[in-house]
Amino acid sequence: xxxxxxxxxxxxxRILYAAFYIVAIIIFLFSRIKEGRKVEKLYSxxxxxxxxxxxxxxxxxxxxxxxxLTFKGKGxxxxxxxxxxxxxxxxxxAYSYGLREFKAYYNTTGDYVFEEENSMIxxxxxxxxxxxxxxxxxxxxxxxxxxxxYFNELIINCRQHTNKYSISTADIFWLSVWPSVLYxxxxxxxxxxxxxxRTRKK
Amino acid sequence: xxxxxxxxxxNIGAFSFSRLFRIESTISYLIVLMFSLDFIYFGSLVxxxxxxxxxxxxxxxxxxxxxxxxxxxxxxxxxxxxxxNVHTVLNLASTFIYFGILKAKNVTLYYWDEIRIWGPSAKSxxxxxxxxxxxxxxxxxxxxxxxxxALLNYLFSFFTDNFSEIxxxxxxxxxxxxxxxxxxxLVEVKTKxxxxxxxxxxxxxxxxxxxxxxxxxxxxxxxxxxAYGTSMxxxxxxxxxxxxxxxxxxxxxxxxxxxxxxYLVTVKKNxxxxxxxxxxxxxxxxxxxxxxxxxxxxxxVVTLLMALVVPVMSYLAWNMHLDHYDIPITKSxxxxxxxSVERTIRITPLESEELLIQPKKNPSRISIILSGLQTxxxxxxxxxxxxxxxxxxxxxxxxxxxxIVLLLAAGIVTAFLADKxxxxxxxLTSIGLTIACFVYNMCIAYQMQFYNDQMVEYPRYxxxxxxxxxxxxxxxxxxxxxxxxxxxxxxxxxxxAFSLWYLNEIGTDRTIINATDAQYHHYRQLEKKLENxxxxxxxxxxxxxxxxxxxxxxxxxxxxxxxxxxxxxDTRGTDIDFSxxxxxxxxxxxxxxxxxxxxxTEFIDILKNYFDYVYVCNEYDRDFEVSYGSLFEGGMxxxxxxxxxxxxxxxxxxxx
Numbered sequence: 001x002x003x004x005x006x007x008x009x010x011x012x013x014r015i016l017y018a019a020f021y022i023v024a025i026i027i028f029l030f031s032r033i034k035e036g037r038k039v040e041k042l043y044s045x046x047x048x049x050x051x052x053x054x055x056x057x058x059x060x061x062x063x064x065x066x067x068x069l070t071f072k073g074k075g076x077x078x079x080x081x082x083x084x085x086x087x088x089x090x091x092x093x094a095y096s097y098g099l100r101e102f103k104a105y106y107n108t109t110g111d112y113v114f115e116e117e118n119s120m121i122x123x124x125x126x127x128x129x130x131x132x133x134x135x136x137x138x139x140x141x142x143x144x145x146x147x148x149x150y151f152n153e154l155i156i157n158c159r160q161h162t163n164k165y166s167i168s169t170a171d172i173f174w175l176s177v178w179p180s181v182l183y184x185x186x187x188x189x190x191x192x193x194x195x196x197x198r199t200r201k202k
Numbered sequence: 203x204x205x206x207x208x209x210x211x212x213n214i215g216a217f218s219f220s221r222l223f224r225i226e227s228t229i230s231y232l233i234v235l236m237f238s239l240d241f242i243y244f245g246s247l248v249x250x251x252x253x254x255x256x257x258x259x260x261x262x263x264x265x266x267x268x269x270x271x272x273x274x275x276x277x278x279x280x281x282x283x284x285x286x287n288v289h290t291v292l293n294l295a296s297t298f299i300y301f302g303i304l305k306a307k308n309v310t311l312y313y314w315d316e317i318r319i320w321g322p323s324a325k326s327x328x329x330x331x332x333x334x335x336x337x338x339x340x341x342x343x344x345x346x347x348x349x350x351x352a353l354l355n356y357l358f359s360f361f362t363d364n365f366s367e368i369x370x371x372x373x374x375x376x377x378x379x380x381x382x383x384x385x386x387x388l389v390e391v392k393t394k395x396x397x398x399x400x401x402x403x404x405x406x407x408x409x410x411x412x413x414x415x416x417x418x419x420x421x422x423x424x425x426x427x428x429a430y431g432t433s434m435x436x437x438x439x440x441x442x443x444x445x446x447x448x449x450x451x452x453x454x455x456x457x458x459x460x461x462x463x464x465y466l467v468t469v470k471k472n473x474x475x476x477x478x479x480x481x482x483x484x485x486x487x488x489x490x491x492x493x494x495x496x497x498x499x500x501x502x503v504v505t506l507l508m509a510l511v512v513p514v515m516s517y518l519a520w521n522m523h524l525d526h527y528d529i530p531i532t533k534s535x536x537x538x539x540x541x542s543v544e545r546t547i548r549i550t551p552l553e554s555e556e557l558l559i560q561p562k563k564n565p566s567r568i569s570i571i572l573s574g575l576q577t578x579x580x581x582x583x584x585x586x587x588x589x590x591x592x593x594x595x596x597x598x599x600x601x602x603x604x605x606i607v608l609l610l611a612a613g614i615v616t617a618f619l620a621d622k623x624x625x626x627x628x629x630l631t632s633i634g635l636t637i638a639c640f641v642y643n644m645c646i647a648y649q650m651q652f653y654n655d656q657m658v659e660y661p662r663y664x665x666x667x668x669x670x671x672x673x674x675x676x677x678x679x680x681x682x683x684x685x686x687x688x689x690x691x692x693x694x695x696x697x698x699a700f701s702l703w704y705l706n707e708i709g710t711d712r713t714i715i716n717a718t719d720a721q722y723h724h725y726r727q728l729e730k731k732l733e734n735x736x737x738x739x740x741x742x743x744x745x746x747x748x749x750x751x752x753x754x755x756x757x758x759x760x761x762x763x764x765x766x767x768x769x770x771x772d773t774r775g776t777d778i779d780f781s782x783x784x785x786x787x788x789x790x791x792x793x794x795x796x797x798x799x800x801x802x803t804e805f806i807d808i809l810k811n812y813f814d815y816v817y818v819c820n821e822y823d824r825d826f827e828v829s830y831g832s833l834f835e836g837g838m839x840x841x842x843x844x845x846x847x848x849x850x851x852x853x854x855x856x857x858x
Contacts, residue, residue: 013396014288069672121711169303170716176299177702179403184695187397 002193020179028196036165038135039087048087048157055151058082063144064149067200069151073144082140082156083110089131089140090160092153102142110138116168125161127152204361204368205301208259209294209376212238215262217285217457218269220275226391230288232445234262234385234463235377242353242466243516247523255360266680288396292403293383296576300375304368309714310725311367311433312761315416317725318758319343320351320433325534327352327758328381329741329766333496336527338773342761348520349433353583365765370433377438378429382406385677388452393690401694402680406673407700413665430664431714434661435470436472441668442466442473446480447674448696451681454491457504459484460512467516474517476670479638481509483631488625534776538807539787539799602643605668610636612675619683632675639671649792725759732763735843737819741766742771746780748838749819749827760819773812784808786829797825805830809846809853816844816853 009016042048054068059081064072065095071080082089103121105114122129133140212234220230245254270278311321317453318344326341333349334341351374358373358574359366381401383448390399410429429437442462448458463480466473488505492498509571613632617625646663680690741747743768749757770780779798787799800808809816819839831838834853845851 017288017400049427049582103649168716169306169709172299173710173715173786174297177404177408180400180700182320184397184401184404184698188691188695191397191691 002197006190006197009187017170017180017183018115020183024175024179024182028171032165032167035103035135036163037162041058042085042087043157043159047085048094050155050157050159053154055154057156066148069154070149071144072148076145078144080142080144080148081112082137086133086137086140086159088133088159089122090133090153090155090158091129091151092127093129093149093151101144101147102129105141106133106137107139108134108136112139112141114141126135130161205358205372205505207361208358208702211259211262213290213294213511214266217282218262218265220285222265222269222272222282226452227285227287228293228380228383228387229449231290231293233449233461235380235457236449236465237560238262238357239350239353239468240461242357242462243349243464244352246288246327246333246349247519249332249336249527250847251333251356255356259360261731265508268370270526271318272670284649288400289383289387289390289403292386292400293379293783296383296407297372297376297377300379301368301372304371304431306713307717308726309371309431309717310729311370312725313432313434314755314758316433317762319347320368320435321370322762323347323349324352324370324433325765326353327356327761328359328365333523333527334733335524336652338529338771340761340764340766340771342758346524348468348473350465350473351433351438353468354438365759367433370741374433374438375430378406382847383443383449384452385444385673388448388677389680390753391452391529393687395687395740398687398691398694399679401691401698402677403695405676405697405701409672409842410669410697411701411705411736416642429669434666436666437669438469439466439473439476440666441479442469442675443476444668446477446674447677450480450484450487451677454487457508458780460508463513463698466514467513468520473613474513477513479634481505481513482634483627485509486630486634487627491623491629492770529775531777532775534778535803535811536776536800538804584760589763602664605637605671606639607670609639612679616675616679616682619686621682621684624682628678631678635671635674639667642667645790685744728756728759731841732760734858736763736765738856739764739767739815743814745765745769745815745817746809746813747817747819748783748822750783750821750823757819760817764817778812780812782821783824783826784829785823797823802830802833806833806852811847813846815846816854818842818844 039048042051055065055071056068059070061079061081062073062075062077063075063080073079089104103115104117105116107118108117120131120133122131124130128172131140153190211508212231215238216227216231217235219225219234220227223230232496241258241261241811242251242254245251245257271571271848311317323334323342327349330339332339332652334352335345335349355365355370356375358376359369362369375793386399386403389402393399413428428603441463445462446466447461449462452458459480463477466477466480481850485502485505486788488498488502610632613635614629617628617632620628653662676693679688679693683690705713743766744765745762745764747757747769749760772778772780783797784800784805785797786801786805818834818838818840822838822840827838834844835851835855839855843856843858845856847854
């Protein structure tokens with residue numbers, strides 16, 4: 001049986017290699033559609049609702065509110081925390097140079113426990129900085145140490161430029177390499193087995 | 203998708219070539235690409251770039267017609283299927299995925315050398331259909347730089363109207379993927395193992411990703427500025443160096459390897475060094491393989507001649523071309539005084555005073571080679587590179603001596619696992635390449651010591667060239683050992699899998715694959731701001747940019763984004779330095795140490811003789827405004843264009 005598998009693998013390399021990609025693409029598309037439908041359901045059931053917000057809808061820690069869209073961070077621990085089911089956050093504001101200052105931490109527990117690996121830096125799209133949080137995010141925190149933030153607009157759960165059905169460039173990249181890794185690892189396994197069997201025969 | 207058209211032409215040519223000469227498709231593609239680049243190189247040297255490109259594309263079609271005539275089209279479908287093997291598909295798929303990603307991320311050039319050198323060189327060649335070394339062009343950098351990258355971009359942007367950074371970056375990747383897929387095909391031909399060849403392709407493609415930043419806080423895609431997403435050419439040198447070996451080892455009886463050697467000379471000034479090194483390796487193989495007879499002796503002589511004549515001629519042709527199209531210097535009409543320049547020495551990040559050595563003006567040439575006599579500066583460079591690694595976690599640090607040990611060990615082991623007839627040439631090749639690596643690093647260090655600029659360029663140079671050595675040794679390891687297929691598979695799989703794991707850990711956010719673009723936001727904003735001015739100006743208009751007195755990246759960005767115009771250029775060859783600003787001698791607040799003295803009358807005269815327009819940038823030298831502000835209609839305004847006219851107020855505001 002093993003020998004049959006090895007022979008089949010060695011004879012049909014081209015087709016099998018193509019098959020790895022076809023299967024990967026199908027699995028990817030299915031999972032993307034499933035994820036998209038899940039998020040759609042959350043929007044239609046009212047768990048996520050798109051709305052323009054002000055800084056008052058955030059919990060401000062060591063911050064002074066100046067107006068609806070402006071606040072000043074006082075000290076090193078100045079934070080903005082959003083509590084609630086959140087899918088995306090769109091921010092329209094000026095910034096000096098890097099997006100590092102906009103790193104956001106998130107969790108799915110809402111218990112103010114944040115870890116470095118659950119953090120993200122927003123993407124820029126036109127005038128917005130966009131955070132696309134993972135499913136189930138219930139709390140988001142951002143630091144604004146000693147800075148005054150002037151927002152032009154803040155929108156929660158907007159889907160104008162981010163779509164759970166959409167395919168990102170990262171998706172395309174991983175889709176173009178992962179099937180090859182799997183194919184090569186299977187080939188490596190089969191080659192090893194082949195050599196072991198040959199050695200045993202001798 | 204205008205980039206598709208040259209790719210189609212190249213593939214048609216490569217297909218015909220591969221069927222007529224019975225050459226594997228990806229090898230054929232690489233040969234056709236190299237031939238096309240060489241052809242337009244020689245055409246451009248005599249200022250016939252566009253005709254040469256047209257003839258080249260026509261030639262590829264003619265080759266196809268010849269193939270059809272010869273075969274009467276009987277085997278067209280069968281040959282087409284044979285041509286579209288897995289490596290051709292991987293090559294094309296990689297190209298289109300890469301292009302798609304660049305388009306989606308709207309990647310832009312951002313690094314100093316890209317805005318100052320490599321972007322402008324490619325742009326001016328595209329806009330003017332001639333080399334930047336002919337006549338006066340908008341290109342801001344040294345006309346002595348060879349034009350390889352500009353020609354590569356020209357080939358793939360031939361059917362577009364305007365210059366595109368995305369096509370420029372994609373053209374580099376097309377070159378890389380062509381070489382990597384040819385190398386993979388070579389591995390398949392030599393080992394008869396397709397899975398191994400597929401692993402080889404991905405290992406080569408993914409290896410540069412190991413140069414990512416490995417901190418969490420970095421953003422942007424500068425982390426792989428060595429290979430993907432940069433217009434700098436150091437990695438190109440490494441890849442074309444590999445191409446020579448790939449084509450040679452595919453068929454040692456043919457001289458196709460000469461084609462990439464010609465192109466390598468045009469990539470950068472150090473290309474000639476790598477070409478001669480490659481020819482040394484080829485000569486060693488030619489000398490030691492097979493029985494010695496008259497035919498072989500003849501081939502040896504031809505190889506030697508090729509080594510001396512072909513790359514040297516290509517190199518000399520460039521210099522002769524520069525002499526022929528030299529811009530004559532005429533006598534200066536203005537005896538302008540310049541302020542004295544104070545040069546500030548930047549302190550290196552090293553704290554230890556023991557290591558902070560001023561560069562020697564005339565170091566002994568022997569000291570470059572012998573470690574005992576190395577200048578202290580070279581040791582400082584190594585320490586500085588280590589400092590960058592630990593403080594900024596900038597790149598994977600590998601001292602050159604460890605790289606050399608790795609290369610030598612891999613080469614020697616390969617030699618003993620290979621057929622007897624290859625042992626001596628492989629041992630000599632390993633030793634030769636490692637000595638060359640050592641000598642080359644020394645020379646770069648020697649050159650760098652005069653910059654005293656915190657060595658910001660050194661890691662980029664070295665890492666790019668490290669890849670050249672690594673790729674060649676890796677190719678040798680995969681081709682030569684007899685059997686050992688499983689071991690080879692483990693090597694390529696490990697490289698591929700590890701680089702993917704590493705990329706996953708770092709995150710694709712810090713590569714062009716999925717970067718945020720905000721870090722380079724201000725470049726796009728500037729580009730957009732200057733769009734309206736580009737609609738007003740025409741090719742070869744002369745513009746004086748009024749900025750702060752120093753040349754910096756913002757001013758170079760203005761020069762770069764203004765299409766086809768000469769900015770701050772001495773268009774009359776009278777040697778006025780427009781890199782510094784002007785100032786009426788009576789007005790000086792001491793804020794700057796660089797400027798030309800010119801009275802108001804002299805300045806008006808200079809404007810009328812040298813420029814058609816003046817553009818005031820959003821920040822400018824206040825002393826300049828005090829000196830000449832009255833010459834501007836309605837006063838000097840930021841981000842404003844003024845036309846030079848013959849009037850009492852010579853600068854008329856242009857509305858756009």
